[in-house]
Amino acid sequence: MDDSLIDDDSLSLSRKSRLPGKGFFYPDSLDEEYAEERTREAVEGAEAVIVADADADGLGAVALIREARDAALAVAPFETELTARVRDDGAETGADVSVDVDGEDAADPAEDGENEARAESPVALVAASPHSLGEALERVAEHLEPDADVYVCDLCPDSVETVAASLESVASRAGAVRWFDHHQWDEDVAAAVRERGVDLVVGDSDEECTTDVTLRSLDYDFPERFAELAAVTRDHDLWLNEDPRSADLADYAYWSSPEEYVAVVGAYGADLPEAATEYVEYRRVEKRALVDRAVDRAEFTQVGPWTVGVTYGRCSQNEVADALREQGADASVVVKPAGSASLRGSESFERCHEVAALVNGGGHPKAAGCKPDIYDDMLDYAHHWTTEGATTKRVILAAFERVAEAAGAGDADEEGIDTER
CATH class of the missing domain: 3.10.310 (Diaminopimelate Epimerase; Chain A, domain 1)
Structure with missing residues (x-):
């Protein structure tokens, strides 16, 4: 296939609005190979692993766990890359690595993460979706260091069957498995997860986001910026829309790589640095145009x-x-x-x-x-x-x-x- 046929930059806004992103057109086999490679690179040698939804709420929980375990990445290299993107009028210095479970705007697997090869935390991050959770846990179990801790954040399995075998593999190898979430769980699924030795904490989906649940579940004296990060994340994730910063967090999580987002909000909390807000505003120009198209239809x-x-x-x-x-x-x-x-x-x-x-x-x-x-x-x-x-x-x-x-x-x-x- 001619690459130009799926290149977003060559599409008119009208056509872009009607077609999926180029990540959709990559076969699952390629995605699986890439996911296996990235998981192995992240998990091998890590003292802990976090399997999380890669939206603002899941990544907010990751920032909290890394802070509590003194495993946050230095923010300066990410700020340098972010400033370069803004200086170049928003042109990407690397791939757009937004995580979309359906490939709507997913990046080219061959490019994703090139700028992050040097970013390694002793607490690894593995992005997953509810539909891919079983496979993600299976890959983690294969490469997990003996007695390393495992966290699962902002994910609720569709059924016991989708995660039973892989969760048992993880639990048999991990030192401890903790699961923080706020979705509405089936009682039988929750019981089955706990029966496998998992410390499962599920918050009230009408009152808390997963970042809230993680904040109150970790035995750590967090700086005030993390409590504020949880509150602003909740504002978006529970669709309250009372704090304008919550839209910034949601958009920035979508348009940045997971590692960049975790490092930046870990350092700054809900008050994003100027380079991040400028970048978000640049990306919103096209976002608003696509919203208008959908509303008109x-x-x-x-x-x-x-x-x-x-x-x-x-x-x-x-x-x-x-x-x-x-x-x-x-x-x-x-x-x-x-x-x-x-x-x-x-x-x-x-x-x-x-x-x-x-x-x-x-x-x-x-x-x-x-x-x-x-x-x-x-x-x-x-x-x-x-x-x-x-x-x-x-x-x-x-x-x-x-x-x-x-x-x-x-x-x-x-x-x-x-x-x-």
Whole structure:
């Protein structure tokens, strides 16, 4: 394939909005080989390993653990690279290494991390997603030093089966395994994880983010900036949007490498240095344009008592959801070119996790994600791109209808109505 066909820099904004990032087009086998190599390099010789979601919340927890274990990387080399990016009008000095579980904006595996070869902490970081957690733990177990500690942060397994074998392998080799999270756990899954010797702490998903959970779970006297980092991360992760710094953290985590983000927030907390905020503002120019495209495409439909806004595009789902809510949506669905979808709720709709669970996903009452299992070959994806996610939209709206029916039946039962007639 001609590289120019998947090169974002050569695409118009309209086409970029409709197509996934170039990482989507790399085969899983290449990703697996690369993940194996990077895990081995990070884990071998490490005194501890953190397996974490690579968003602001998961990486905030990583910063806390490294601080508590005196394993933070020096921030100066990252600041030098960051300043160079801003000075060059935002041009990348290395690959865009945003981590996206569906390859929406993933970097070229051949380039990712070139600038970080010199950055090694005795507490290794392995990025993972809920869908890849079992594989990530398996790779960690293979290379883990005997009696090294393992942490898992901001990740909730889809089922016991997806992590059982790999978690047992990790637990049998590790000195200790601690798991910090705030998602809504199935009681049987939580019990099964604890039965394998894991110290699992799950916070209230309506009150805490994983950075909060980690802060209160580690026996360490943290400097004040870490408490503030947890509070601002919570503001974004729980979709409170009361502190403007939380959007900066979320965007910076997405547009920087995990190691850079962890080093910078570990040193500065929630108040990012000027070079980081300038870089974020530069990247937001295109981000806002992609958000506008998605908002313009949105359609609204009534499902039961709820107005659902549905759209398509490569974009920031939170900003799109905010705009759709302002236009009257109780819930929003943002279908991505890679085939996944983000669901966002409101005060009048707190069932996103229920909808997502019906279409191969999960999450929180007001924020969830899913990827319907409807893509059998590239023709299905071609149809997805050319119809702007028509099939995916239909499947997800059908899930909304099932949730509405269940909610209606529940209300009827509470009122003593015979729903069998």
